[in-house]
Amino acid sequence: MEVVYTGKTKDVYRQEDGNFLLKFKDDATGTNGVFDPGSNTVGLTIEGAGRAGLRLTKFFFEVLQEHNIPTHYIDADIEKATMTVKPAVLFGDGLEVICRLRAVGSFLRRYGAYAQEGQPLDYFVEVTLKDDAREDPPITEDALDMLGILSKAEYQILKDLTRRITQVVEAELAKKGIELYDIKFEFGRVGPEQQIVLIDEISGGNMRAFKDGRHIQPLELEELMLA
Amino acid sequence: MEVVYTGKTKDVYRQEDGNFLLKFKDDATGTNGVFDPGSNTVGLTIEGAGRAGLRLTKFFFEVLQEHNIPTHYIDADIEKATMTVKPAVLFGDGLEVICRLRAVGSFLRRYGAYAQEGQPLDYFVEVTLKDDAREDPPITEDALDMLGILSKAEYQILKDLTRRITQVVEAELAKKGIELYDIKFEFGRVGPEQQIVLIDEISGGNMRAFKDGRHIQPLELEELMLA
Numbered sequence: 001m002e003v004v005y006t007g008k009t010k011d012v013y014r015q016e017d018g019n020f021l022l023k024f025k026d027d028a029t030g031t032n033g034v035f036d037p038g039s040n041t042v043g044l045t046i047e048g049a050g051r052a053g054l055r056l057t058k059f060f061f062e063v064l065q066e067h068n069i070p071t072h073y074i075d076a077d078i079e080k081a082t083m084t085v086k087p088a089v090l091f092g093d094g095l096e097v098i099c100r101l102r103a104v105g106s107f108l109r110r111y112g113a114y115a116q117e118g119q120p121l122d123y124f125v126e127v128t129l130k131d132d133a134r135e136d137p138p139i140t141e142d143a144l145d146m147l148g149i150l151s152k153a154e155y156q157i158l159k160d161l162t163r164r165i166t167q168v169v170e171a172e173l174a175k176k177g178i179e180l181y182d183i184k185f186e187f188g189r190v191g192p193e194q195q196i197v198l199i200d201e202i203s204g205g206n207m208r209a210f211k212d213g214r215h216i217q218p219l220e221l222e223e224l225m226l227a
Numbered sequence: 228m229e230v231v232y233t234g235k236t237k238d239v240y241r242q243e244d245g246n247f248l249l250k251f252k253d254d255a256t257g258t259n260g261v262f263d264p265g266s267n268t269v270g271l272t273i274e275g276a277g278r279a280g281l282r283l284t285k286f287f288f289e290v291l292q293e294h295n296i297p298t299h300y301i302d303a304d305i306e307k308a309t310m311t312v313k314p315a316v317l318f319g320d321g322l323e324v325i326c327r328l329r330a331v332g333s334f335l336r337r338y339g340a341y342a343q344e345g346q347p348l349d350y351f352v353e354v355t356l357k358d359d360a361r362e363d364p365p366i367t368e369d370a371l372d373m374l375g376i377l378s379k380a381e382y383q384i385l386k387d388l389t390r391r392i393t394q395v396v397e398a399e400l401a402k403k404g405i406e407l408y409d410i411k412f413e414f415g416r417v418g419p420e421q422q423i424v425l426i427d428e429i430s431g432g433n434m435r436a437f438k439d440g441r442h443i444q445p446l447e448l449e450e451l452m453l454a
Contacts, residue, residue, distance in 0.1 A: 092341060093340060109361065110356075110361060110364035111356070111366070111370065112361065113356065114319060114356075114374040114375075121373065122373065126367060126370070129338070129340065131340050134338075137338065138367075139337070140353060140367045140368070141367070142351065142353070143338065143351065146348065146349065146351055147341040147342060149341065
């Protein structure tokens with residue numbers, strides 16, 4: 001199989017049937033051994049993190065399927081730490097779409113003059129460019145449209161999907177007494193109709209979650225959710 | 228008169244009649260003696276810069292008046308380097324509204340993966356918070372609304388005014404063979420109806436302008452425009 005992309009936390013291969021195979025790695029983003037979903041560097045390697053992330057991703061993508069929310073997911077092989085997905089075309093070189101339920105992280109660093117730490121936010125959606133060299137700059141709907149990355153109609157679909165998916169994840173976490181603070185997604189276009197679907201993964205590495213006021217690390221989140 | 232605000236390039240006083248008096252200083256934003264309208268620090272002091280900025284501001288505010296575009300301007304005293312204006316209430320702690328006709332400066336630093344230097348932009352409007360400590364972060368329409376800084380209806384008025392004012396400035400510069408690349412404005416609410424109007428100034432320090440491919444410094448712009 002041909003390697004299409006080598007990422008920080010997973011590699012992507014093209015299968016002979018045209019579908020893509022995602023290989024989940026044991027690397028997590030962060031700095032100096034501390035996990036940070038907003039970080040651009042691999043900060044730590046945790047034995048079994050790839051499979052744990054895949055198990056949670058499989059769980060969420062199958063729940064989303066039940067909610068008729070479109071994703072690139074076909075199936076997963078936990079043993080091999082791989083997930084088979086439909087081939088998707090990124091928006092530009094890729095976007096990260098963040099949905100915030102509480103003011104923490106980069107939101108607070110930018111807007112701390114107007115928001116208290118931990119303040120509730122009403123499923124606030126924002127988009128950043130995946131561009132390590134430029135530190136993943138935030139980008140507006142107008143700029144996405146002007147630069148030909150995403151039309152205004154597509155932006156509305158993206159925003160609506162982001163909120164619906166966040167609500168599904170939030171509800172699943174709540175069943176285990178866990179509160180979602182924020183989560184990031186990637187989207188792509190799939191098929192001849194260029195349908196906008198959720199791609200990549202939904203694992204502990206994509207979100208900030210708290211239980212009884214304590215931040216839950218990715219591996220612990222995966223254990224709690226799949227226990 | 229009571230000092231209301233001491234800024235990087237001007238001070239603001241409250242007059243007894245309720246109007247405000249802006250005192251233009253000879254300081255300009257930049258770094259190490261090089262002018263940069265996007266900078267947050269006073270980088271240089273130029274003898275006569277305050278009066279020159281005021282002369283150009285007076286010129287533009289009076290042209291805007293002829294176009295029925297609302298501003299806070301009442302009159303100016305070049306000798307004293309002061310401008311009398313209607314009192315305005317800022318949005319939050321103040322916004323900067325940028326209109327871009329060509330891709331340079333912070334736009335290019337953020338979106339250089341999708342734009343060529345100097346590429347034409349169609350009166351692209353973006354907003355940043357005035358917050359030196361947080362390096363004037365960019366902010367979206369959705370975030371402005373959610374944080375109670377500016378409603379969506381107000382944002383549309385702001386964007387429309389920004390484009391109209393930019394087109395007026397662009398046309399005036401073009402009469403002197405000067406091309407406008409980008410310009411930044413401030414707005415506020417004035418009067419019992421909280422009308423959104425242009426405030427602050429329009430001088431060389433607010434814009435990037437080029438003539439025959441050469442960047443025009445603020446003082447030179449003021450000379451060329453008022454010759």
